[in-house]
Structures are given as structure tokens and as C-alpha cells.
Amino acid sequence: MNYQAIRAAVEGPLLTAFNNLSPAVPVYFDNITAVPPNTTTEYVRVNVTFGITNEPTLTSSVDNARGAVVIRIFTEKGRGPARNQTLLTTAVNVLETLNNTAKTSTGVFFRVGEINGPTFSATEQSPHFVGRIDTGYVATVL
């Protein structure tokens, strides 16, 4: 099992998409320090979780895993949802592109399920307005 390859299959395209925006939006993954608290800097937080590995009923291949991808967009609070939704669209486009990518003979075959959200929240303590989407995935290392 190559967990890193599975993680890269979804993190890589998301990082590229947000880096290609003008201005680029920083993306933070698991175990990486996000921006200092109480700043209004916008950023994206991507969390990839792993649930069951090598579930025999998934496919005939035993090198597969499933889990969840949660994407949170942090934008400045009190400025409306437009910017947050624009960035959410970028994330959703990446997930849709992943689902439309043809299966190859090597690498990782990655498919996400339905996308939940976006849901939005903002608290008194936080300087950010947070948009959130999540989805389940099934990945097979080919």
C-alpha cells in the first residue's frame, strides 16, 4: 500500500489549482502549521483521512483504500460569501476533474463520491469565514 501516492493524488492537483490562482492562495495539509491565528489572511486547509485499507469487496485488487477528503476555505469574515465560494468552486472543479480522469496502467486510480456542502460558519472569536466541503473517496494503487 502506498498511502503517500494516494494522498498525493488528491493533494497535488489541489495545490496546483490554488497556486495557479492570481494571487495564489496558500494550501495547508495535515501536520503542517497553518497561518498564525487571528490573521485575516485567506487560506485553504485540506485534510485527507484513511478509513479501511484493502477491503476485499471493493475491487479484485487488494491495494486499495477509502477515506474522506475535507476541504475548508478560510476567508476574511464580514465581507460576504463571494470570495469563499469562488475558492470553493476551484476545489470542487479539482475533485470533478479527478473523477473524469481515465484509469491508467500505473499510478493511483482515485474516485470521489458525492460532495457534501458547502456549509459555512463564522464564530465571534475567529477572524475567518469558513466554507467547507467534504467527500468520501476510493483509491486503488495500480
Add this chain to the structure above:
Amino acid sequence: MAKSLGQLNRDNRRKVQSAVRHVAAEIMNDLAKAGPVWSGRFANSWVADAPGVGKGPNGTYPYTIRDTPKLPDTISAVKRSPKLVIQNTTDYALQAMDIEEGYFRPVGEPKGPVVLEGSRSSGIRGDVTPGEGKARSTAPLDWFNNYVSGGGMEKSLGKGIQIAFARRN
């Protein structure tokens, strides 16, 4: 002794309703195990309600079938497809499930194992970056999504059905 068809059907309906309740209890137990345990209140606040039938009793972890509402086994009730809705009754459930932001201040010491220590850079409960800082988390970030999407819920389902039919046969 041979049973009438009507009686046999009722037995089958009872088995199915019992299996549903066992599945619900397994899901509540696995949610309690996967989720955060600081004071223990969140883990002890899962309930299964049956809309249109009745509210589930307020049980505590570990949950059993007695912590789920009895479902009617008449033909007309089964036709109405009664369902069980599992929810957490704490007012901070969405924060505990990492769905909404919150404000976190430690009260006492955690009753569950700490899985992350460091600094919290957002208002998300499990968004704790390892390193310096006093923030502590007793469940990984997005544990709930991982349970639902990562196959945990399906495992609970299978376990519940196995228990139900092992006990009835």
C-alpha cells in the same frame, strides 16, 4: 411445529426490526469510540430516535439494544418504513464533529487518550498542529467524516446484523 405463514412473517419482521436496533447500537458505540472524549459527555450523548414512533432512551456508552427505541412489527408499521435517526444531543455536537468552528478551553483533564498536542490555528476542534502549544485533542481531525466515508459505518452495520442474527438463531 409448523408455523402459520402470518406468524412466520411476523417473526421475520421482528428479526429485521431487532437487527436495525442492533445496528443502531453498534453505530452509537463506534461513534463514541471514534469521537473525542474530554469529559465523556459527548460520547455518552448519542441517541437513536424513531421519528413517528418515539424518542430513544438516553443511554450511555457502551450502548446496547435497550438504548434504542422498540420498533413496531405490524405489517402496516413496517410498510411505513420506520427509521432510526442517530444523533448527538450535546449543543456542541457540530463542533465536536469538526463541522463547525468553536471556542475551546480545557476544563479538567481529558478522560480519553490525547491524540494531538500543540497549537490550534483555527476554530476547528481537531485542527491541532503538533508542536508547541497547550491545545490538546482527543480525536483526530475529521474523525466523523472518516467514520462515515472511510467504511467505519458499514463495518458497524455488518457487526450489528451479525450480533442480531446470532442471538435470534
